[in-house]
Every structure is written in structure tokens, then in C-alpha cells.
Amino acid sequence: xxxxxxxxxxxxxxxxxxxxxxxxxxxxxxxxxxxxxxxxxxxxxxxxxxxxxxxxxxxxxxxxxxxxxxxxxxxxxxxxxxxxxxxxxxxxxxxxxxxxxxxxxxxxxxxxxxxxxxxxxxxxxxxxxxxxxxxxxxxxxxxxxxxxxxxxxxxxxxxxxxxxxxxxxxxxxxxxxxxxxxxxxxxxxxxxxxxxxxxxxxxxxxxxxxxxxxxxxxxxxxxxxxxxxxxxxxxxxxxxxxxxxxxxxxxxxxxxxxxxxxxxxxxxxxxxxxxxxxxxxxxx
Ligand SMILES: [Zn+2]
Numbered sequence: 001x002x003x004x005x006x007x008x009x010x011x012x013x014x015x016x017x018x019x020x021x022x023x024x025x026x027x028x029x030x031x032x033x034x035x036x037x038x039x040x041x042x043x044x045x046x047x048x049x050x051x052x053x054x055x056x057x058x059x060x061x062x063x064x065x066x067x068x069x070x071x072x073x074x075x076x077x078x079x080x081x082x083x084x085x086x087x088x089x090x091x092x093x094x095x096x097x098x099x100x101x102x103x104x105x106x107x108x109x110x111x112x113x114x115x116x117x118x119x120x121x122x123x124x125x126x127x128x129x130x131x132x133x134x135x136x137x138x139x140x141x142x143x144x145x146x147x148x149x150x151x152x153x154x155x156x157x158x159x160x161x162x163x164x165x166x167x168x169x170x171x172x173x174x175x176x177x178x179x180x181x182x183x184x185x186x187x188x189x190x191x192x193x194x195x196x197x198x199x200x201x202x203x204x205x206x207x208x209x210x211x212x213x214x215x216x217x218x219x220x221x222x223x224x225x226x227x228x229x230x231x232x233x234x235x236x237x238x239x240x241x242x243x244x245x246x247x248x249x250x251x252x253x254x255x256x257x258x259x260x261x262x263x264x265x266x267x268x269x270x271x272x273x274x275x276x277x278x279x280x281x282x283x284x
Contacts, residue, residue, distance in 0.1 A: 002073050002091065004147070004181030005224035005245065007058050010079055010090030014060070014117075015053035017083050021111040022049045030106035033121065035129040044130055045069075045109075057143040057180035061136060068136040070129045071119070077126030078104075080118040091120070144178040147217050152179075157214045161202040169205070170198035171272040173217075182217065184274045185230055185252045190216040192251045197283045198276050199269065223248060251277040 002010075026045045031038035044067075054061040060079075062069040073079070078091030080100060087100075100118055101108060107119040107128055119128060131139075145152045145160075160179075164172045173179060173187040182190070191198045193216035196209050205213065224230060227244035230252075250260050255268025259279040268277050 001075055001183055002058060002077075002229070003183035003186055004055075004058065005186070005221055006090070006229035007055050007060060007073070007181070008225050009228045011053050011055040011060055013088050013090060014062075014079070014081060017081055017088065017115065018050045018062075018111075018117070019052055020049065021113055021115060023047065023109055024112045025110040027108040027110070028106070029101075029108075030124065033106040033119070033124065033127055035127065035131075041128075041130055056140040056146070057176055058183070059140070059143075061140070063133075067130055068133055070127075070131065070136055070139065072127055074121070074123070074125035074127075076122040078118075078120040080120065082116040082118070084114075143176055143180040146180050147182060148221055152214075152218070154211060154214050158207075158210045161205060161210065164202040167202045168198070168271055169196065169200045169202050170274075170276060172202040173198075174272055174274075179217075182221075184276075185249070186217070186220055186224070188252045188277055189220045189250060192279065192283060193220060195283050197278050198271055199278075251279065253277070 023045050026042045028034050028038045028041055034041040036044070045064075048064045048066050051063045051065060054063055058072065060071040060073075062071065071077075071079070073091050076091075078089065080090070081088040082100065100116075102120065104120040104122050105118050106121055106124070109117040111117070119126070145156060161169075161172060167175075169191065170187050173182050173190070174184070188198060190213060194209065194213035196205060196213055224245040227248065230245040230249065251266055254266050255275070255277040257266055258264065259266055259282060262279065262281050264279055264281040266277050267280050268275060270276060
């Protein structure tokens, strides 16, 4: 699933291209993907204008002159923007990205400037929900601290971890009601960088470890955004180019391979229902 850096990368791309774009027509090919369903969604969107594209946690928000569309890509959602000769691609996989529309295309936005935005989703768990700004805000308010916002202070971070008496560190980091947008990849990477094991009880971290983890989360997310994320791909003129952060991953997806720092074989375990990798020597 795309996490904060991947969704933020899509947000930046779309915001740069779609600000001010007016919707000429919308085609919904699979009614269950949108809310309201199918025809009603189309009717309400025709003629609206995109003011800006925002992100909260792993959600994208297309802010319109009338209402907001909340978009969640879930496991296999993709957003592909055709802008002049350029194809800008964001999402989890690259299935069928060369052919637009394809059999996984469920919604298409046609803009008056000629741009087209495709929502593709192989497994159909993603969604586009059109709602009032107030209703959208209510949903967005349920998410926890944005790790790259000013609100994410060391004091608040420490306070949240201390309160989670029974929680394992990784589960706490991935709890979207506490911290917004951190998933499997960045939880593992942050723990490695901070040299703490993801299975530790959250309140057991001392002051030095808390500070190291707080800094690690921010730096891992920032570095990933700089490299356009991990599970993110950009296509320009159909030349495939993967999100570059993959080569910076220290532990994620590397169970059984040697630690890039000390050479010890990385251990794989399951935490919060997700595969988790750590170095038994570097992390305590
Ligand atoms: Zn190591």
C-alpha cells in the first residue's frame, strides 16, 4: 500500500498540473468505486473546478470549488494523468499503465484543457468519495499526527508512546489514529535507523531512543519523498522509471540478507500482522 511519501509524491504531481482545471466530463465504469455511485457522481462533478490537491495520511483530497473528492488508493489503486504528451503515474503497481484506459480503469476525468485523469484499481478496494468540505474534514480529523508537520514534536511523540502500555512499537507507529501515513515500509526503516527493535513495547524507549526514532521517522519520510517514494513509479513518454527510494531501503523486504551496516543476517518476523525485518545486532 502506498504510504505517506508515495501519496505525497502523487499529490505534488497532481497539484502542479491540476490546479484550476475544470472538469468537462467524468466516466464511471464501475459504480461501486465512487460515492455517490456512478451517474450521481458524474452529474455533481461536471463543470466543477479543482482548487488544489491536498493529502492527509494516505488519503488524497481533490479540493473543488464545490466539495471535496477523497481518494484512497488502498492496495492496488493507481492515478494516471495524461498531460499533453506526458503520462504521470502514481500508485502501487504498474499493471496496464501503458494502455489507457485499460480493463482496470474504473473512473476517468476529462478536463476542459485536454488533460485526462485515470483511476485504475486491480483489486477494487480503492475509492473516490465526493462529499461536502465539512463531511470530509470530519473524516480527515480522525487521523493522528502528520509526522512531517510542526505538530509532530518530540514531546507529543514521547507522550503518545508512553501511553501505549501494551502496544508494540511497530503497531503503535502504524496506528493511523496516532500517526498519519506511516505503514509497513517506513515503520521498519525508521526503527532500523533509530537502532530500536520494532517488537519493543512502546513505553520502554528511553529518552535517547525516543529522540533517535523521532528524528529517524522524519528523515526517512523526507528522503523517500525526495526520491519519489518506494512503491511509486513515474512514466514520462512511457519510459518506465521506478520510485528511487527502493535502493535506500535498509531492512524492508530484505529478510535473510546481510545488514548493510554490520553484515549480520537480517531477521524476519511478523508484527501487527505484517512481515517485519530488523537487524538483531544493530537494533536493541
Ligand atoms: Zn546490523
